Amino acid sequence: MTFINNKFFLATFLMVTALACTNDTKKNPDNRIPASTVTVVQPKTELNESWTQDDVNNSNGILSIIEETLDKSTNGDPVMKRDAHPKHHGCVQASVEMDASALSNDQQVGVFSKTAPKKYEAWIRFSNGNPNFKKADADGDVRGMAIKLMNVTGSTSGSQDFLLMNSKSFFIKDSKEYVDFMKATEGNLSLLWFLATHGRTRNVILAAQGMKVGNPLHVDYFSATPYKLGNKVVKYSARSCTPSDKRDSIPKNPSHNFLHERLANTLKESEACFDFYAQVSVDARKMPVEDPTVEWDESLSPYKKIGRITIPKQTGVDTAEQMKFCENLSFDPWHTLPEQRPLGAINRVRLQVYTAISKKRHDYNSVPQIEPKSLSACTGDTEVLCK
Numbered sequence: 001m002t003f004i005n006n007k008f009f010l011a012t013f014l015m016v017t018a019l020a021c022t023n024d025t026k027k028n029p030d031n032r033i034p035a036s037t038v039t040v041v042q043p044k045t046e047l048n049e050s051w052t053q054d055d056v057n058n059s060n061g062i063l064s065i066i067e068e069t070l071d072k073s074t075n076g077d078p079v080m081k082r083d084a085h086p087k088h089h090g091c092v093q094a095s096v097e098m099d100a101s102a103l104s105n106d107q108q109v110g111v112f113s114k115t116a117p118k119k120y121e122a123w124i125r126f127s128n129g130n131p132n133f134k135k136a137d138a139d140g141d142v143r144g145m146a147i148k149l150m151n152v153t154g155s156t157s158g159s160q161d162f163l164l165m166n167s168k169s170f171f172i173k174d175s176k177e178y179v180d181f182m183k184a185t186e187g188n189l190s191l192l193w194f195l196a197t198h199g200r201t202r203n204v205i206l207a208a209q210g211m212k213v214g215n216p217l218h219v220d221y222f223s224a225t226p227y228k229l230g231n232k233v234v235k236y237s238a239r240s241c242t243p244s245d246k247r248d249s250i251p252k253n254p255s256h257n258f259l260h261e262r263l264a265n266t267l268k269e270s271e272a273c274f275d276f277y278a279q280v281s282v283d284a285r286k287m288p289v290e291d292p293t294v295e296w297d298e299s300l301s302p303y304k305k306i307g308r309i310t311i312p313k314q315t316g317v318d319t320a321e322q323m324k325f326c327e328n329l330s331f332d333p334w335h336t337l338p339e340q341r342p343l344g345a346i347n348r349v350r351l352q353v354y355t356a357i358s359k360k361r362h363d364y365n366s367v368p369q370i371e372p373k374s375l376s377a378c379t380g381d382t383e384v385l386c387k
């Protein structure tokens with residue numbers, strides 16, 4: 001792959017600058033809401049985590065850049081979208097049944113504990129990762145699956161979220177590299193230089209970008225970053241129940257939003273499912289807490305099945321109300337039980353960024369930040385999210 005090709009693929013996928021929308025009803029761009037004023041309390045480090053003053057400074061810097069980018073890309077439009085994963089294919093109703101008997105007793109904690117409910121109702125949002133929400137679904141991109149288990153007693157938000165994407169590893173190793181990467185995206189040459197000198201970043205991006213996705217229900221998704229599970233460190237994965245040879249391919253003449261159509265139409269005809277897995281770190285050096293660019297070796301520690309996600313047959317995924325509801329939800333890996341919290345510096349950056357950016361966009365859009373408590377999207381408390 002030449003650098004020119006890299007540039008072509010990566011600039012479209014990675015540009016942290018989303019395209020500005022054109023719309024007649026502009027909001028006053030001077031009414032900017034400073035996300036950086038939101039403060040978060042980082043938990044104390046444990047399980048080989050590292051978090052230094054440099055990380056704190058880097059995290060502040062990352063948030064400022066994201067905030068600035070979002071202000072620029074929103075450009076006074078009526079709706080401020082997510083900075084990452086802004087384009088959703090839809091939000092679907094689901095249930096998640098837990099059976100963590102494959103894990104040792106001390107790992108059966110949180111929603112996997114023997115005393116927790118065996119089944120949770122959930123919302124799942126499927127998305128494309130690119131900051132440019134106007135990109136066609138047929139273009140190469142990272143795909144996201146964000147799962148929200150509802151009514152989880154003891155969680156910070158009342159929900160237990162799992163954020164997954166179609167790559168086993170993340171493309172950035174630590175907070176410093178993230179800052180360097182963001183600065184590099186300001187110029188094509190500097191981006192090329194960054195990619196030329198960061199092989200893992202390049203490989204992760206090209207692999208996810210190159211994946212042919214014909215249906216969001218026919219993809220395997222991964223947490224990429226690690227999480228605490230009792231006194232152990234794990235990564236998660238949700239694997240489509242549809243076998244590889246039965247998965248939809250990209251249609252011959254794909255419409256701009258064909259993944260949205262596939263998601264809605266598949267579920268009008270039949271239910272879908274995913275198996276849910278955890279991979280336990282058994283070697284702190286080879287399966288580290290810091291550096292999520294390292295893919296954990298499955299021969300050292302295979303993924304163990306700990307649950308089943310069922311997405312029943314349903315209509316409503318493509319209604320304007322439910323698409324709006326989807327826009328106005330917040331999925332955040334820190335919506336969690338403490339015993340399952342995210343681990344590592346990249347996840348700590350996410351604590352600051354997701355908290356601040358979700359608040360910023362909800363404030364800008366004049367929509368309250370509400371966690372759903374039932375599968376009825378547009379009635380009761382969450383009715384306001386559908387408007």
Ligand code: HEM
Binds near residue numbers: 081170
């Ligand atoms: C420092 C690293 C990261 C940063 C700064 C970051 C930033 C963001 C931001 C700003 C959002 C939008 C949040 C909102 O407005 O509510 C987002 C959403 C998302 N991110 Fe990340 N992210 C990071 C790492 C990751 C990783 C490792 C994953 C791996 C699974 C991931 C998966 C997602 C997904 C799936 C969404 C969409 C959530 C939804 O459906 O609402 N991100 N990210």
